[in-house]
Amino acid sequence: MAELVSSLKHPLSFRGGWFWLSFLVLFISWGAAYTQQTALSLTILSVAVMASVARTARDQEVLKATELSLAAERKPTEPPTQVPERMQRINRSLSELLTECEVNIDRVKSTQDDAVETLSCAFASLRSLVEEQNTLTYALLKSDAESDEVYAVQLQQFVEETDQTLMSFIDTSEQISQSTQSLMTQVNTICEAMPTVQKALSDIDAISSQTNLLALNAAIEAARAGEAGRGFAVVADEVRKLSTRSTEFSGVITQQMTMIGDLIVSLEKEARFVADMDVSNVICKKDHIREQLLSIAEKARNDMSVTEQLESLNGQFAATIGDAIRGMQFGDINGQNLTHTGGIISMVRDQLETHDMAHIEAQIEDYQGQLVARGQLDHNPVSASSMDAGDVELF
Amino acid sequence: MSKNILVVDDSVSIRQMVEATLKAAQFNVTLAEDGQDALDKCSRGQFDFVLTDQNMPRMDGLSLIKALRGKAQFSKTPIVVLTTESSDDMKQKGKAAGATGWMVKPFSPDVLLNVLKRVLG
Numbered sequence: 238m239a240e241l242v243s244s245l246k247h248p249l250s251f252r253g254g255w256f257w258l259s260f261l262v263l264f265i266s267w268g269a270a271y272t273q274q275t276a277l278s279l280t281i282l283s284v285a286v287m288a289s290v291a292r293t294a295r296d297q298e299v300l301k302a303t304e305l306s307l308a309a310e311r312k313p314t315e316p317p318t319q320v321p322e323r324m325q326r327i328n329r330s331l332s333e334l335l336t337e338c339e340v341n342i343d344r345v346k347s348t349q350d351d352a353v354e355t356l357s358c359a360f361a362s363l364r365s366l367v368e369e370q371n372t373l374t375y376a377l378l379k380s381d382a383e384s385d386e387v388y389a390v391q392l393q394q395f396v397e398e399t400d401q402t403l404m405s406f407i408d409t410s411e412q413i414s415q416s417t418q419s420l421m422t423q424v425n426t427i428c429e430a431m432p433t434v435q436k437a438l439s440d441i442d443a444i445s446s447q448t449n450l451l452a453l454n455a456a457i458e459a460a461r462a463g464e465a466g467r468g469f470a471v472v473a474d475e476v477r478k479l480s481t482r483s484t485e486f487s488g489v490i491t492q493q494m495t496m497i498g499d500l501i502v503s504l505e506k507e508a509r510f511v512a513d514m515d516v517s518n519v520i521c522k523k524d525h526i527r528e529q530l531l532s533i534a535e536k537a538r539n540d541m542s543v544t545e546q547l548e549s550l551n552g553q554f555a556a557t558i559g560d561a562i563r564g565m566q567f568g569d570i571n572g573q574n575l576t577h578t579g580g581i582i583s584m585v586r587d588q589l590e591t592h593d594m595a596h597i598e599a600q601i602e603d604y605q606g607q608l609v610a611r612g613q614l615d616h617n618p619v620s621a622s623s624m625d626a627g628d629v630e631l632f
Numbered sequence: 633m634s635k636n637i638l639v640v641d642d643s644v645s646i647r648q649m650v651e652a653t654l655k656a657a658q659f660n661v662t663l664a665e666d667g668q669d670a671l672d673k674c675s676r677g678q679f680d681f682v683l684t685d686q687n688m689p690r691m692d693g694l695s696l697i698k699a700l701r702g703k704a705q706f707s708k709t710p711i712v713v714l715t716t717e718s719s720d721d722m723k724q725k726g727k728a729a730g731a732t733g734w735m736v737k738p739f740s741p742d743v744l745l746n747v748l749k750r751v752l753g
Contacts, residue, residue, distance in 0.1 A: 559740055566646060569737065618687050626743055
């Protein structure tokens, strides 16, 4: 049929018999013209032209009828009542798709709102934790709760003061030791000399006593000798005086020695007093040092408590940063959702630009079929509407 | 010795956050941007654990798992899917393909580390 149409479209085509008939008529008219049969040739030509025109018109009508016939074969005649039904089906499908778009966009907004809130809380918490950490760190560095002085500076001052005190203590101790040694040596020397002196005095007393006795005997013998012993009596008398004076001197010396002994005792007391005075000074310093050490121990206990609090903060830091990481994933989740929703909208827009309703319905059915084939039963790879952590399942 | 983890996801931000989480726990991390990239990296090295997304260009997660299970050196390697998909149908497909587990995004860092600890021991 198509071939017939093609040949009819070209009445002068070489395939048609009508072409050869036309050629024969022209030949005859040419022959008539050649034989100078003008009227005959003109008549034949006129008839040929009129026949050609008529035939062409008839061919055009046949061609038009054939094309209409072909069109009718391609588009089966649809009863007018089915057009609104198709429109309704298309509208329903488009409505379902747009409803899904609406739901997806709601999920995106919900997810985004939740993500922003999660991130805001996480960062606020981080800021608070950092401030608390700074406070605790400063407390570790401070010397005590009331002072702003850095503890390390106070500790350094304490160390230097302690060092100077100890050096002073050592020097003083050495001096005391040396002085005491020297003192005691001298005292011992004196004490060692005392018995010798006392013995000498004792000997002197003995000699004086004997001398006095001899002088008395001499005086007696002198008296017995009469006038001849008068000189001897004088001598004896002088000797007795010397003996008496010797005894007196011995007494004076003994008194002096006693006084010296008292002085030595006093000296010992003084030395002991000096020694006691230095020791008490050192004890005072030692007490001060002990107080400082107790303060250091107290500070160490406080530092341990602060360190425990800092360790607790580390755990809170980790949890807060975990919340921030979870919140940041909204970009990937919402991106997939928007890509999927955008695909639906693009498909709907493309169909709205097409006026062939059968084609629209077929495309929509095909699109929905593809989604089912991909396993996306709810048409969307994303189901999350918040930033709560997703489920975990180990097979 | 530190374990080697292969992380497969087409999202830059997800790769960054998973890497930060795993490196903080002393894991060695290798990144891949889709299934094909992951396969290339697996042909050049061995991994103790694979964490993969599902919806990726060139090759998706399930196709990657099937390809890895066909290789002798990866037949027993733990492979967990980290994805937005939460349907039971997809989970069953993952299990059938050879996945070890299924995690739905968003992930929590401590939960992810707990999964690694349970699977790797």
